[in-house]
Amino acid sequence: MPEFALEPEQEEWCEELRALAAERLRPLAEKREPGLLNRPLVTALGELGLLDRLFTAGALDLCLMRESLAHGCTEAETALALQGLGASPVARAGSDEQRARWLPGVRAGRTVAAFALSEPGAGSDAASLALRAEPVTGTAGGGGSAAGGGGGWRLSGEKCWISNAPYADFYTVFARTTPGGGARGVTAFLVPADRPGLTGAALDMLSPHPIGSLAFDAVHVTEADVIGTPDRGFRVAMDTLNLFRPSVGAFAVGMARAALDATLAHTAGRTAFGGPLKDLQSVAHRVAEMATRTEAARLLVYAAAAAYDRNEPQVPKSSAMAKLFATETAQFVVDAAVQLHGARALQRGHLLEHLYREVRAPRIYEGATEVQRTIIAKELYAR
Structure with a gap:
C-alpha cells in the first residue's frame, strides 16, 4: 500500500468502524462512569472480532x-488499545503455555490485560526501573540466573499510572532482576491479578478510562512467569512500544478528524456578523490549518x-516522529475547534468538551513528547 493512499476496501472498512463506534460502542461507553473498567465495552469489542484482529493485523491495520474507533468513540478505541498493549508482549514473546492460557480470553473480551511499566520515579525513563525482582533465598546464582534453581523471584516495589489498573486480570510487569544493569537488567513477567502480595488502587485522573497504582509486597514469580528471557525485558517493552507508538498517533488523528468534522x-x-462563520477569512484560514x-x-x-x-x-525514528507530531497536532486541532465553537464547546457532554479532556x-503516555524528540535526535546522529 502506498503510504499516501488507502485501498477502497480499507476506506470501506474504516467507514464501517466509524459507524460501529458511534452506533453500537458509544452507547456502552456512555452507560459507565468514567474511571471504571467498562467490561461490557471490552466484551463487545471481542464479540465484534476487533480484539482478535489486534493479534493478526499488522501495524497499519x-x-x-x-483512528476509526477514536472518531466515533474514544473509550472504545482506548479499551481496544489497552488490551493490545497489555497482551502483545505475551503474544509476541511469551511461552506457548502463557499464550494458551491468557490470549483466548483477551481475544474474546473476557480477560482484561494491562501493561505495567511506569513507576513513581521512572515514567518516560523506562531504563531506570526500581521495582525489584529479588532471587528467592536458596536458589543458585544472582539476577536472572535465579530462575534456573526453580525458586524464582520476589517482586517488591510500586507501579504507577497503569491503565486498566487495578481492575485488570493480569499484568505484564517489568522489574529489575540485575541491580545496576540499566536497560539490560530488566525482566518482563506475566503476573495474574490474584497473585498474593499484589494490591492496587484507582487514581482519580482526567482520563475517562481506569488508571491506577500497583503495590508489590514480595510477590512470588517463577521462571514460568517470565515473558521472553530474563534480563531482556527492556527489549520486550521497546518492541511493544515501537508497534503501539504510531497507533497512539492514529488515536490522535482520529480525535483531530472528529474535531475537524465538527468544526x-x-x-x-453558524451565522455571525452578517453571514456564516466560514466566510470570515480568519475562520477559514484556521480551519484550513487544522485540516x-x-x-x-x-x-x-x-x-x-x-x-x-x-x-x-x-522504525524507532518513524514511530517517534508519528507519535510526536500526531499528538501535538491533535492538541492544536481540538483546541482550535473549541475556540471556533465558543462557549457551547465547554458544556459537559459536548463532543469537544470530551475531546479536550x-x-x-x-502527549505524555508511551513516552512523552520530549522523549520522542530525544529518540529522533539519537537516531539522526547515529547515522
Whole structure:
C-alpha cells in the first residue's frame, strides 16, 4: 500500500468502524462512569472480532482501527488499545503455555490485560526501573540466573499510572532482576491479578478510562512467569512500544478528524456578523490549518506503520516522529475547534468538551513528547 493512499476496501472498512463506534460502542461507553473498567465495552469489542484482529493485523491495520474507533468513540478505541498493549508482549514473546492460557480470553473480551511499566520515579525513563525482582533465598546464582534453581523471584516495589489498573486480570510487569544493569537488567513477567502480595488502587485522573497504582509486597514469580528471557525485558517493552507508538498517533488523528468534522459543520451553519462563520477569512484560514496539520499527521502515522510492517531499520525514528507530531497536532486541532465553537464547546457532554479532556494525555503516555524528540535526535546522529 502506498503510504499516501488507502485501498477502497480499507476506506470501506474504516467507514464501517466509524459507524460501529458511534452506533453500537458509544452507547456502552456512555452507560459507565468514567474511571471504571467498562467490561461490557471490552466484551463487545471481542464479540465484534476487533480484539482478535489486534493479534493478526499488522501495524497499519492497528492504526486504521484506532483512528476509526477514536472518531466515533474514544473509550472504545482506548479499551481496544489497552488490551493490545497489555497482551502483545505475551503474544509476541511469551511461552506457548502463557499464550494458551491468557490470549483466548483477551481475544474474546473476557480477560482484561494491562501493561505495567511506569513507576513513581521512572515514567518516560523506562531504563531506570526500581521495582525489584529479588532471587528467592536458596536458589543458585544472582539476577536472572535465579530462575534456573526453580525458586524464582520476589517482586517488591510500586507501579504507577497503569491503565486498566487495578481492575485488570493480569499484568505484564517489568522489574529489575540485575541491580545496576540499566536497560539490560530488566525482566518482563506475566503476573495474574490474584497473585498474593499484589494490591492496587484507582487514581482519580482526567482520563475517562481506569488508571491506577500497583503495590508489590514480595510477590512470588517463577521462571514460568517470565515473558521472553530474563534480563531482556527492556527489549520486550521497546518492541511493544515501537508497534503501539504510531497507533497512539492514529488515536490522535482520529480525535483531530472528529474535531475537524465538527468544526466544518459548525462554521458552515453558524451565522455571525452578517453571514456564516466560514466566510470570515480568519475562520477559514484556521480551519484550513487544522485540516492541513491533520492530514500531515495521518500520512506520517501511515508511513511509520508501513515501515514497521516492512521491518525497516528506521522504525524507532518513524514511530517517534508519528507519535510526536500526531499528538501535538491533535492538541492544536481540538483546541482550535473549541475556540471556533465558543462557549457551547465547554458544556459537559459536548463532543469537544470530551475531546479536550481526552487529547491531553497522549502527549505524555508511551513516552512523552520530549522523549520522542530525544529518540529522533539519537537516531539522526547515529547515522
